[in-house]
Amino acid sequence: MFKVTCIKATIQVPCELAYDEVWHSENGLIKVSKDGLWGFISEKGTIAIPIEYDTVFQSNNGLICVEKNGLYGLLDTNGNVLIPCIYEEExxxxxxxxxxxxxxxxxxxxxxxxxxxxxxxxxxxxxxxxxxxxxxxxxxxxxxxxxxxxxxxxxxxxxxxxxxxxxxxxxxxxxxxxxxxxxxxxxxxxxxxxxxxxxxxxxxxxxxxxxxxxxx
Incomplete structure (x- = not known):
């Protein structure tokens, strides 16, 4: 005889199919792409880093490196600009x-x-x-x-x-x-x-x- 267990899951965040690409979560942020630009959303689905950069990535200290028009800057995880996009290399x-x-x-x-x-x-x-x-x-x-x-x-x-x-x-x-x-x-x-x-x-x-x- 088989025993069947039913598990009820509650979806806390509706899945919005709005992005061209989504990467895995890292430190509570999820890297997303839309119309060729990149940003981060939170695990609650809210925008954490505006989706307006050519590239984005988290550094090993958790800060966010961003590129716009071939120039690089640095943000914190709340999207505050620490260093504007004025530097020529990562x-x-x-x-x-x-x-x-x-x-x-x-x-x-x-x-x-x-x-x-x-x-x-x-x-x-x-x-x-x-x-x-x-x-x-x-x-x-x-x-x-x-x-x-x-x-x-x-x-x-x-x-x-x-x-x-x-x-x-x-x-x-x-x-x-x-x-x-x-x-x-x-x-x-x-x-x-x-x-x-x-x-x-x-x-x-x-x-x-x-x-x-x-x-x-």
Missing amino acids: FEFLSKNLWGKKDGKYCLLNMAGAHITEDWFDEIWCGYDDLCAVRVGGKWGVVSEITGELLVDISYQQAYPIYGKLIRIKLQGKWGLLHHSGYEILPPIYSDMRESNTGVICVKKDGKWGIVKLSI
């Missing part, structure tokens, strides 16, 4: 801030759109320990992602953060190592350098390799 989110591109140049911004760095850079790359390598012309330096402070002068052929708040630099074709505060740990005299996260640096000079053990 934002790159960092640990606490982000970077944006405008007029071909990059700067660091906070989540409200205020500038962390006063200067604009030709290129920016953020790595370990809240440090960002920045390029102006053919020279590199390092700034703090948190404060925007210039930590390493923009005067090197290459400069980029590695583990332990150290900066690998290249000057006149030779490699060296700086502390993030700017003082020199290894002078730029090595033709090659390989770092690890154990504090051991492999260095090459005059065709020979050796190691340097750091204790910082």
Whole structure:
């Protein structure tokens, strides 16, 4: 003998078939498309982010990145504009801030759109320990992602953060190592350098390799 159980379900939100495309719910918001434009609705069916953008997506911190006419901006989940659509690339989110591109140049911004760095850079790359390598012309330096402070002068052929708040630099074709505060740990005299996260640096000079053990 079979036992039949009946389940009564109550539909809380009527299903409005008004959208060309609907994506799954994420953090209580549902991405929808209508007439080629995108926005978000709530799980109650109300408009959360106006359906007026060319692209929309949620960042890993829950904020909404939007694109309109090829320019990017940032909204909160209530649809309030944090950063207007004036930047030329999708934002790159960092640990606490982000970077944006405008007029071909990059700067660091906070989540409200205020500038962390006063200067604009030709290129920016953020790595370990809240440090960002920045390029102006053919020279590199390092700034703090948190404060925007210039930590390493923009005067090197290459400069980029590695583990332990150290900066690998290249000057006149030779490699060296700086502390993030700017003082020199290894002078730029090595033709090659390989770092690890154990504090051991492999260095090459005059065709020979050796190691340097750091204790910082």
